[in-house]
Amino acid sequence: MSAVKHRSSRDAEGVFFAWGGWLYLLIGFVFLVLPIVTLLVFSFQRNQYASIPGQGWSRPMSS
Amino acid sequence: MSEASATVPDVEAEIRIHGRANHSPLKALTLVLPIGYSIAFFLAPLVFLIILGFWTVENFRVVPAFSLANYVAIANNMLSGSKYGLAILQSAYVSVTTAALVVALCYPFVLAIVYLVPGRLQRLVLLLAIAPFWTSYILRVFAWQILLAKRGVFNTAMQALGWDGFQQALLNTQAATRIGLIHYEAPVIIVILYITIAHIDPTLVEAARELGASRWQTFRRVILPLSKVGIILALSFAAIISFGDVLSGTLLGGGAGPSLIGAVPLFSTMIMNDYASSTNLPQTSVLAMIMVLILVAILLVGLKAADRAQKQMT
Numbered sequence: 001m002s003a004v005k006h007r008s009s010r011d012a013e014g015v016f017f018a019w020g021g022w023l024y025l026l027i028g029f030v031f032l033v034l035p036i037v038t039l040l041v042f043s044f045q046r047n048q049y050a051s052i053p054g055q056g057w058s059r060p061m062s063s
Numbered sequence: 064m065s066e067a068s069a070t071v072p073d074v075e076a077e078i079r080i081h082g083r084a085n086h087s088p089l090k091a092l093t094l095v096l097p098i099g100y101s102i103a104f105f106l107a108p109l110v111f112l113i114i115l116g117f118w119t120v121e122n123f124r125v126v127p128a129f130s131l132a133n134y135v136a137i138a139n140n141m142l143s144g145s146k147y148g149l150a151i152l153q154s155a156y157v158s159v160t161t162a163a164l165v166v167a168l169c170y171p172f173v174l175a176i177v178y179l180v181p182g183r184l185q186r187l188v189l190l191l192a193i194a195p196f197w198t199s200y201i202l203r204v205f206a207w208q209i210l211l212a213k214r215g216v217f218n219t220a221m222q223a224l225g226w227d228g229f230q231q232a233l234l235n236t237q238a239a240t241r242i243g244l245i246h247y248e249a250p251v252i253i254v255i256l257y258i259t260i261a262h263i264d265p266t267l268v269e270a271a272r273e274l275g276a277s278r279w280q281t282f283r284r285v286i287l288p289l290s291k292v293g294i295i296l297a298l299s300f301a302a303i304i305s306f307g308d309v310l311s312g313t314l315l316g317g318g319a320g321p322s323l324i325g326a327v328p329l330f331s332t333m334i335m336n337d338y339a340s341s342t343n344l345p346q347t348s349v350l351a352m353i354m355v356l357i358l359v360a361i362l363l364v365g366l367k368a369a370d371r372a373q374k375q376m377t
Contacts, residue, residue, distance in 0.1 A: 013277065013278055017278055021171075021174070021175035022175070024172060025172065025175045025180075028175075028192075031246070031249075032195050033194075034210065035202075036194075036195060036198055036206070038206040039202060039205075039206045042206075042209065
């Protein structure tokens with residue numbers, strides 16, 4: 001009985017580590033590709049002054 | 064006995080063959096290129112930097128001489144005037160904390176690659192992880208400016224979601240410097256740690272699990288001690304890159320972000336500013352020499368610690 005319980009707790013631990021690991025990988029990849037994706041997205045933008053250093057992203061200027 | 068006598072001449076013959084091969088002109092020729100490259104692009108500029116440090120400036124002209132005036136001037140400005148000493152401390156603080164952070168963040172990432180991703184896909188995942196390294200560093204820094212600015216992507220997203228309390232003015236702070244550095248160094252550190260962790264004998268991990276160790280115990284008693292060398296080397300490389308970096312500190316950190324030791328610029332930023340604004344190039348080259356010496360010292364300490372850890376393992 002205790003062996004069964006021990007095994008089930010180990011399985012639960014394994015599932016926790018597996019899910020945690022995959023989630024961490026996903027967050028890591030998001031962090032790694034974030035600047036490249038930002039550059040790609042901004043390459044399609046118009047009427048932005050995001051390229052001015054320090055200004056960042058904002059809504060298009062109203063004419 | 065006969066076996067032993069049969070193998071000894073074989074070994075001797077092998078040594079003779081290799082000995083002959085070592086003296087072949089082809090091998091000498093292949094060594095010329097890397098040695099010549101190192102001399103031309105590493106040793107010669109370094110020697111010139113050392114020599115330049117002894118030269119003086121007269122009437123805005125660099126004059127060849129042998130003077131210790133530049134060294135004396137820098138020594139006098141360590142804690143007062145230009146405060147080079149404080150800049151070195153600031154750089155040390157940023158590089159040590161960044162190195163610790165990047166290794167702490169990359170280690171679980173690599174563990175997940177090695178122990179969760181199927182073997183046939185591991186190289187592909189590793190390739191994707193180091194892909195950011197193929198894009199220009201300065202472009203990535205500009206992208207981080209767009210993301211971290213006061214009206215940047217993060218803050219605008221927080222505002223759109225109604226989480227105004229999470230808005231942070233990260234640009235021109237040391238946190239932004241560290242984010243830029245962590246992103247820059249992560250691919251290198253991931254590769255170093257992957258080489259270490261992927262080479263841990265899987266039978267040792269399996270044996271620990273079979274003997275009843277939990278995942279945490281297996282990690283703490285088997286994986287962590289066996290990856291100690293890789294961790295030390297990764298820390299050393301991260302500290303070296305962080306100490307010598309200029310772009311993140313200047314474009315993301317704003318040159319002199321407030322920190323524990325005050326709003327003092329990083330040493331690398333100070334050297335760049337001195338080079339751009341000063342007419343005393345010999346004095347700037349002495350500062351660059353100090354930087355090179357510090358980086359070599361970090362490398363030597365790291366290699367020594369890694370060597371010690373390797374000996375403890377064996």
